[in-house]
Amino acid sequence: MTDHPLSLHVPEPGCRPGDEPDFSDFEVPKAGAVRRPAIDEAPEKMRDMAFSIVRVLNRKGEAVGPWAGTLSGDELKQGLRDMMTLRHFDDRMLKAQRQGKTSFYAQHLGEEAVACAFRRALEDGDMNFPTYRQAGLLIAGGYPLETMMNQIFSNARDPLEGRQLPIFYSSKDHGFFTISGNLGTQFIQAVGWAMASAISGDTRIAAGWIGDGSTSESDFHAAMVFASTYKAPVVLNVVNNQWAISTFQGMARGNAGTFAARGHGFGIPSIRVDGNDFLAVHAVAKWAAARARAGHGPTLIEHVTYRAGAHSTSDDPAAYRTKHEFDAWPLGDPVARLKAHLVTLGIWSDERHIQADAEILDEVMAAQKKAEACGTMISGPAPSPRSMFERVYAEMPDHLRRQRQEAGY
Amino acid sequence: MTDHPLSLHVPEPGCRPGDEPDFSDFEVPKAGAVRRPAIDEAPEKMRDMAFSIVRVLNRKGEAVGPWAGTLSGDELKQGLRDMMTLRHFDDRMLKAQRQGKTSFYAQHLGEEAVACAFRRALEDGDMNFPTYRQAGLLIAGGYPLETMMNQIFSNARDPLEGRQLPIFYSSKDHGFFTISGNLGTQFIQAVGWAMASAISGDTRIAAGWIGDGSTSESDFHAAMVFASTYKAPVVLNVVNNQWAISTFQGMARGNAGTFAARGHGFGIPSIRVDGNDFLAVHAVAKWAAARARAGHGPTLIEHVTYRAGAHSTSDDPAAYRTKHEFDAWPLGDPVARLKAHLVTLGIWSDERHIQADAEILDEVMAAQKKAEACGTMISGPAPSPRSMFERVYAEMPDHLRRQRQEAGY
Amino acid sequence: MAQMTMIEAIQSAHDVAMDRDERVVVFGEDVGYFGGVFRCTAGLQEKYGSHRCFDAPINESGIVGAAIGMAAYGLKPVVEIQFADYMYPAYDQIVSEAARIRHRSNGDFTCPLVIRMPTGGGIFGGQTHSQSPEALLTHVSGLKVVIPSNPRDAKGLLMAAIDDPDPVIVLEPKRLYNGPFDGHHDRPVVPWKKHALGDVDDGHFSIPLGEAAIYRPGSDLTVLTYGTMVYVAEAAANETGLDVEIMDLRTLLPLDMDAIETSVAKTGRCVIIHEATRTSGFGAELSAVVQETCFYALEAPVTRVCGWDTPYPHAQEWAYFPGPDRVAAAFRAVMEA
Amino acid sequence: MAQMTMIEAIQSAHDVAMDRDERVVVFGEDVGYFGGVFRCTAGLQEKYGSHRCFDAPINESGIVGAAIGMAAYGLKPVVEIQFADYMYPAYDQIVSEAARIRHRSNGDFTCPLVIRMPTGGGIFGGQTHSQSPEALLTHVSGLKVVIPSNPRDAKGLLMAAIDDPDPVIVLEPKRLYNGPFDGHHDRPVVPWKKHALGDVDDGHFSIPLGEAAIYRPGSDLTVLTYGTMVYVAEAAANETGLDVEIMDLRTLLPLDMDAIETSVAKTGRCVIIHEATRTSGFGAELSAVVQETCFYALEAPVTRVCGWDTPYPHAQEWAYFPGPDRVAAAFRAVMEA
Ligand SMILES: Cc1ncc(C[n+]2csc(CCOP(=O)(O)OP(=O)(O)O)c2C)c(N)n1
Numbered sequence A, B: 001m002t003d004h005p006l007s008l009h010v011p012e013p014g015c016r017p018g019d020e021p022d023f024s025d026f027e028v029p030k031a032g033a034v035r036r037p038a039i040d041e042a043p044e045k046m047r048d049m050a051f052s053i054v055r056v057l058n059r060k061g062e063a064v065g066p067w068a069g070t071l072s073g074d075e076l077k078q079g080l081r082d083m084m085t086l087r088h089f090d091d092r093m094l095k096a097q098r099q100g101k102t103s104f105y106a107q108h109l110g111e112e113a114v115a116c117a118f119r120r121a122l123e124d125g126d127m128n129f130p131t132y133r134q135a136g137l138l139i140a141g142g143y144p145l146e147t148m149m150n151q152i153f154s155n156a157r158d159p160l161e162g163r164q165l166p167i168f169y170s171s172k173d174h175g176f177f178t179i180s181g182n183l184g185t186q187f188i189q190a191v192g193w194a195m196a197s198a199i200s201g202d203t204r205i206a207a208g209w210i211g212d213g214s215t216s217e218s219d220f221h222a223a224m225v226f227a228s229t230y231k232a233p234v235v236l237n238v239v240n241n242q243w244a245i246s247t248f249q250g251m252a253r254g255n256a257g258t259f260a261a262r263g264h265g266f267g268i269p270s271i272r273v274d275g276n277d278f279l280a281v282h283a284v285a286k287w288a289a290a291r292a293r294a295g296h297g298p299t300l301i302e303h304v305t306y307r308a309g310a311h312s313t314s315d316d317p318a319a320y321r322t323k324h325e326f327d328a329w330p331l332g333d334p335v336a337r338l339k340a341h342l343v344t345l346g347i348w349s350d351e352r353h354i355q356a357d358a359e360i361l362d363e364v365m366a367a368q369k370k371a372e373a374c375g376t377m378i379s380g381p382a383p384s385p386r387s388m389f390e391r392v393y394a395e396m397p398d399h400l401r402r403q404r405q406e407a408g409y
Numbered sequence C, D: 001m002a003q004m005t006m007i008e009a010i011q012s013a014h015d016v017a018m019d020r021d022e023r024v025v026v027f028g029e030d031v032g033y034f035g036g037v038f039r040c041t042a043g044l045q046e047k048y049g050s051h052r053c054f055d056a057p058i059n060e061s062g063i064v065g066a067a068i069g070m071a072a073y074g075l076k077p078v079v080e081i082q083f084a085d086y087m088y089p090a091y092d093q094i095v096s097e098a099a100r101i102r103h104r105s106n107g108d109f110t111c112p113l114v115i116r117m118p119t120g121g122g123i124f125g126g127q128t129h130s131q132s133p134e135a136l137l138t139h140v141s142g143l144k145v146v147i148p149s150n151p152r153d154a155k156g157l158l159m160a161a162i163d164d165p166d167p168v169i170v171l172e173p174k175r176l177y178n179g180p181f182d183g184h185h186d187r188p189v190v191p192w193k194k195h196a197l198g199d200v201d202d203g204h205f206s207i208p209l210g211e212a213a214i215y216r217p218g219s220d221l222t223v224l225t226y227g228t229m230v231y232v233a234e235a236a237a238n239e240t241g242l243d244v245e246i247m248d249l250r251t252l253l254p255l256d257m258d259a260i261e262t263s264v265a266k267t268g269r270c271v272i273i274h275e276a277t278r279t280s281g282f283g284a285e286l287s288a289v290v291q292e293t294c295f296y297a298l299e300a301p302v303t304r305v306c307g308w309d310t311p312y313p314h315a316q317e318w319a320y321f322p323g324p325d326r327v328a329a330a331f332r333a334v335m336e337a
């Protein structure tokens, strides 16, 4: 054996503050180039899907290839509205946080298409197990902006009565499972929910959500094992937005080519999609949902996108990544791309866009005004401390009743 | 979407008690048929290695193909002795357990080649993180049988002073990490040890061990992620002996073709080997160790074998699997196969085998006699209860000293 | 009524619950075809089908995490962790998820699930088949924690746990599975089949969570204990000849404070016994609340008899186990204080 | 000597330790290039290279598990769990592995590692950025558990932890990172830069594990506390005008029993304060040992002031936090008892 001393390999991103952004080794297949397997194709026959990227919109804004055509013009316009709403919503809430109206916020800038398009591929009754970066599921599902803001402001009308960190929404009716602060835990819960649906002979399916960084968590494995073993009717989404706070995706991905490849160890069909291409996300989500509903089991989707903003209001990315990396990001801006497509289709124009933008901003501001009228974290009124003792259990046990009384509520 | 009701898929083994054992869908490639990649071949170029089985010994007992030739005749004879020793050792200890001399034992019947051959591919100073089913590492490494038995009998000379369950050995000097009762935990520790070696510019490598059932544990994922990210110099061994207590390997493997395939999601070269073929195990282990030492990072090895005995002395497999399944097992008996090879080589014979067998039994019994002279669980003397308070910490804190005094020791 | 071991009583609770309510599903390592390494789920797969009782991959976090998803869906999962010592991989799912879901969603989602786990030592299981981790669960608001000491309670409490709308942990003292055990490991054990508490109703019945039982009334001193230690306390009481009131707490969270206060107010003396390690064990909480609520009634220090603060050893098991001698010594010390 | 915040003091402890001993390696989520979300490892990667200070994948079990392997190899890993609330995924590695390795191998292998984790609330972090899980660690024999309340102790205890031959958990009260905090959230905070305890030696020094400090001597009653609550106790003492002796325990396991006994024997009254939930919290153990060792000296019930038995809420943070009013009320009650 050789006596060559070993050394530790520590992955590093391509560029750090001060460097020129460089995505030259990031391969972007041509729109329309990736095939569309039948939903019952054997997993081992479609391994190629994990190493390319499904894309529908080409540079000219046309929808091309076998994944095109899953949405009508009206649906696409609604999708554009949803993304624009989310962007304004983010913008207003970031400002509100800076004004002290809430303690915390995390935005979706650059990755609006993922959740907005995905939501359109689900049926009512299906259940998402989202992370904090899928508010698009609520917005695209028609959940009231005002209610979201009430939660963010922890005000008197917050449906969670101030218990949860801002943006940790919950809505059973809207198929949005209560968000956990602990990464990864809900991926396996999504599988369990899907198993329950199968046990019950139901037709509803579940969708799990996890970030690139969080795929490292052990519950990712639990989810993959259970989904594979029981062929659970679940769509498992990895949102690869390139960053996990300050840590680039290569730290979690390691020596694997892609996150989608993780599915191969489990015989789970895995597919990468351009997460900034609304049409592609929708088409892939539809395909995966159809697989689940037809009894073909789980699908792993890697949504390739980019976190253009800070991780959250507690973070400043200037310390660890180069500014303007997003400008160099090869998959562009999801809003601009869908807009261009609608213009190409002849059902949208710059003028209508400007007008819609103004309307949406008005709507968001109107919702904010109503929400603020019910209180913010600076002005109150806040939910009563009494509620913190409630619903720890279905029925309040004696020791909590005594503590509540001691607390004076 | 279809309204077809979903149903839960629960994997079932091919046969249960009363059925005829049937391995007809278990593909056994011809000995010598699988290629031998260069140690620096790119992981994505050798995915095929996870779907076949490296085999060296053919039916005639000849060593054939590109993996043959890693051991000399003397080494092979020693290997046979090691396996025969382990088999007698198991047999004596099972009897001792039935006689009440110890509380617990787990045997290796049918899978002796795995650890015995692997040990020969390591250098002194390398570190194994074994499970309870790798006593072959100690035996092939020359660890005294008597000391193993002292541990099993929890007697006055037990190096672990009665603290640990029988067979949970520990020997730093013999590269055998202290065994945990918790499945899977040590796979990631092996990776950490290997990372430490790399950090230190050392040349030593680590080997992790895990059972087929235990690959489901989350720490399997932790190990794979860290090994992949830091290219740790570690050999990760999955011993697929087809059963995890009463649960067949399909429950852990799920929809994946093989356990080796799990490595593909991490870009870790993965290779399946005939675990009942001493020469094949050794050759594959050597290859993986060479990769680690040369800085090419981790390798995942799936050792395909069969747990011919009960899970442990607490288990009776008649309740959940068909008797004589081992007779139908296509990869045969590792001892018989290596013996046949030595006979084919002309360096062994039935007579010498019978003679060696008798000698080995004598050795094992002599060791047992010595160990029993130091006590067994029925006869004592047992280690002092005083020792249970010792080495909880390097220095005994006051509260433990007080408790020890209260206990009267 | 039938004579049952604790194992049979637990099996019967599953059986009755699955029969009454289609939403009850049972899974865990080796619990399906084989019926569990302790046989607590024997026959259920055959009777109810493999979609309602099945084996799970060896991943405790996965088992509990999947059960949480199922509970959120509307099923009532009852899962087994093969030994309580193996609950740690599932600890995040238990603490951060199961226990929190109702509260954090303000009741939008709930988590009615049961996690069973064999607990305690006395079977030469060494440090990873003998632990008693109850204190690591009683610190977690949102959980209920139950521990039966006999077949009747094992069935009644498990049925109540399955009916409960919140997550319940059921710790099963494995040393009691086949018969009561008083710590005299060198004497023969009376099997449940010949014991009054082995007489168990075949059908549905439940024992409310949160209610302690007076296992044996007395006036000299109060013993607060649960599980195996109930019988050890009884042996020590008989051997010291003291008139000991033994309270079998049965539910540790929420705690039956009224019963505790009433007893200690009466006796003025209190001994707490558990097998778990002493420091930060559940006995600490019991000691604290007794002292807080009965300070002026106490005639002697509240005294704990516990496992030592070491891992559970294999060969020195009986030196570790808080047996009748140690308990009797504590009784005497408390009476003399 | 230099004025340091607690963050700078912790960074300095790492720096000095890495400089003195090549075997010290530091890793965790975001701790490498970025220097940690709280900046406690800032500059270390640049100074010592990415093989000695590096980012880790987001897997707490992996971080601790890998550190255990490294410690067994002979290195001295110091790892960060980003928030104590995220230690649960690593709990099995901590409890079943790190804490057990020396004992179960009879000293053949050892596990000298340090796990740092920011703990406690007061930063509007909601239920998953505010927890105080110390009682879940003090129940585990084989661990040492440390919690500093000021920059000097933070550095001295961390250096002692790194030098220790056994696994040490260092809980860092994140509300104290930038300055002492007495619970008066509506008043301005004095930064460490202007505080005597912010005056920290630049070089190597250590504060022995297992030794409590008398933060403030007094004779009316004894406060047993640690971390942020030291300052809350001080505020309540000032506001009630009572002559309160405040003991800053600093190490929770092993506990400085001598200091506790001496103080309670002197004052005859004891109030225990912590932010963690009450039931089975570390206060229970403190209450139990005080009562066991000082029973005859006690003039009033030992009293606990703790976080309520609920998840840590976001908006109701100050109703949850055991602030100076609740503590003052307990002081008065104990004096009047
Ligand atoms: C168990 C756990 N560990 C660590 C954290 C702290 N944390 C919060 S977000 C985050 C990064 C997650 O990155 P990624 O999964 O890529 O999601 P993204 O924020 O990019 O959407 C970390 C480490 C946590 N919340 N939970």
Ligand SMILES: Cc1ncc(C[n+]2csc(CCOP(=O)(O)OP(=O)(O)O)c2C)c(N)n1
Pocket (backbone or CB within 6 Å): B131, B133, B181, B182, B183, B210, B211, B212, B213, B214, B215, B241, B243, B244, B245, B307, B311, C029, C058, C082, C086, C089
């Ligand atoms: C964390 C944990 N869960 C469960 C167990 C109980 N248990 C002991 S061995 C075993 C089966 C392991 O099967 P496998 O990994 O295939 O190894 P084999 O026994 O076949 O060598 C189980 C479930 C355990 N020891 N630890």
Ligand SMILES: [Mg+2]
Pocket (backbone or CB within 6 Å): A211, A212, A213, A239, A240, A241, A242, A243, A244, A245, A307
């Ligand atoms: Mg990310």
Ligand SMILES: [Mg+2]
Pocket (backbone or CB within 6 Å): B211, B212, B213, B239, B240, B241, B242, B243, B244, B245, B307
């Ligand atoms: Mg196995």
